[in-house]
Amino acid sequence: KQEVTQIPAALSVPEGENLVLNCSFTDSAIYNLQWFRQDPGKGLTSLLLIQSSQREQTSGRLNASLDKSSGRSTLYIAASQPGDSATYLCAVPDNNAGNMLTFGGGTRLMVKP
């Protein structure tokens, strides 16, 4: 059974810092990996999707990398801003169960002005 872990669970940084969020998964036979952002009480916004054949994806100040062999992905946020404050979740699909997503517990990020 796939298990996804995110470290740290919470992170507080001053504005302008570059930061790295970590995601690890136990079964490396994944089809893709998605990173999501969730504001308090809201739904999930897809940030980046990395296919299994890719090593990284970039969108603006965000860069996500994927190392299937080690079961790890990182989300790098450059020059953090207070508006980046949110919970960040990573998820991988289980290809044998209707492509259900297995999520990590999330990293709660606060960027202080």
Add this chain to the structure above:
Amino acid sequence: ETGVTQSPTHLIKTRGQQVTLRCSSQSGHNTVSWYQQALGQGPQFIFQYYREEENGRGNFPPRFSGLQFPNYSSELNVNALELDDSALYLCASSSEQTAVYEQYFGPGTRLTVT
């Protein structure tokens, strides 16, 4: 292109009651998945519907049931509500046409059971 929508936004029910949550998938998507997210946790997969048939189910009891309609919208029904059913319920749509099964989430329905 219309995104995923869910209704209602918030709902308060009493233990033992039944509830129906609704989801309209993104235009062109034929697969709908439902997730339960308890406070402070990641979402947990409930089940998925593909072309009106259940296509996978997570570790949830039979009192959680669903439907998908010909227009690919979906309902989640929960019978005999328990206090632990209080959560944010998220719906996601996807399509094999994208070839990567990227899932697009709606804003969620916040269910409170008292």
